[in-house]
Amino acid sequence: MIALIQRVTEARVVVGGNTIGQIGAGLLVFVCAEQGDSELQGDKLLSKILKLRIFSDEAGKMNRSVQDVGGGLLVVSQFTLAADTTGGNRPSFTNAAVPEEGRRLYDLFVERARAAHPIVQTGQFAADMKVHLVNDGPVTIPLRIA
Template sequence: MRALLQRVSEASVRVDGAVVGQCGPGLLVLVCAMPGDTSDTAKTLATKVSKLRLFKDDAGKMNLSILQSGGSALVVSQFTLAADTSRGNRPGFSGAGNPDEAEALYLQFAQALRDLGIKTETGKFGAEMSVGLTNDGPVTIWLDTGAN
């Protein structure tokens, strides 16, 4: 699985003008399932996200995890993270997981975050979404499980 994490002071996702998911201070996680990913991959990624020290401690250093900071997460499916731009000017997305399996893994990832104690909301898989965020820092981290 591939994920792009953004530390945010707030984030929300809308479908047809209605908010379907949001978070306060915490992480916006754009996530893409890749061929070869499994439910174990989703759990491994969630564990990594939960432990990354991306939040400031009292001294202003990035020493706290989302769990330690009490932050929440907004998880949004983003198959374009699998873009292949090596040929021509139009990205290819054959590196993304098949939609049925990808949706299940996306939901398993979000549930794994919840199971770890992180308040987590999601977007709507496969929908045309509008994502708004206020990046805090900015802090943006790329994660790749390397399962593919």
């Protein structure tokens, strides 16, 4: 699975003019299931995200996790993270999981995130979403779990 993590002071997802997910300070997590991914990759990815020390401590060092600071998670599905641009100028998304499997793994990721963390909001799978965010730092980190 692939994720792109952004440390934010606030973030929200809008679908059809309505805000469907919103957090204050925390992590905006774009997530993509790839072909061959299973629950194991999702569990490893979630564990890494929750423990990733990218929030500042009293000394200004990135030494705290989203759990340490009580931040929110805004989890948004984004199959375009699996883009392959090696064959030309039009990206190929054949590495992404088929939609049914992508949805299953995304829903399971969200379910397990909600069981492990108190503040979890989401986007809407396969929807045309508008994502608004204020990147804090900026801190943006790609993660891939094979």
